[in-house]
Amino acid sequence: AAGVIQSPRHLIKEKRETATLKCYPIPRHDTVYWYQQGPGQDPQFLISFYEKMQSDKGSIPDRFSAQQFSDYHSELNMSSLELGDSALYFCASSLWPRGQNTEAFFGQGTRLTVV
């Protein structure tokens, strides 16, 4: 079965550069969540989208932005990268949680290293 696809899997950037992470949800899933996970930390919620509209916002820095496109894929744009942005970035997708359609599946993550 198709899973959540994230690209790239690994990314190395220099400070002050920009990065774009992509997430392709499971087919028919209309909701996408982005998380940042530092080493030994729990996943921190960044932002979520439902039907191409932002549905909630967490601890996402102003230097980051994201959007969901008409095909439901999502992109996380990160500018003016800092060393502290080095982390695993996960995307998850689900159907909009209603009734029993609620399980959220995670992609394999993008490991971003800022040097």
Place this chain on the structure above:
Amino acid sequence: ELKVEQNPLFLSMQEGKNYTIYCNYSTTSDRLYWYRQDPGKSLESLFVLLSNGAVKQEGRLMASLDTKARLSTLHITAAVHDLSATYFCAVYNNNDMRFGAGTRLTVKP
């Protein structure tokens, strides 16, 4: 603001033993998730609990939810080495899932 607390944060078990991981959360929610994560890997969905009193079991793992106490438990029965991983609970609230700090489980022979 929703707070999700797990305990213990670290758990070292011997094979064959039983133990329980606890997840408390601070506001009402109608769904709770348990995930497993191996080092450097993604999060694997284990259980979704939707209602008060819900209990789900898969192999040696059993999860339950008490929405009145805002508490979920993940019970491990007769632990085996391949259960070693980090286990996260996550609570759905206002269009996102908020994670606990995780319980790093090590099962020793």
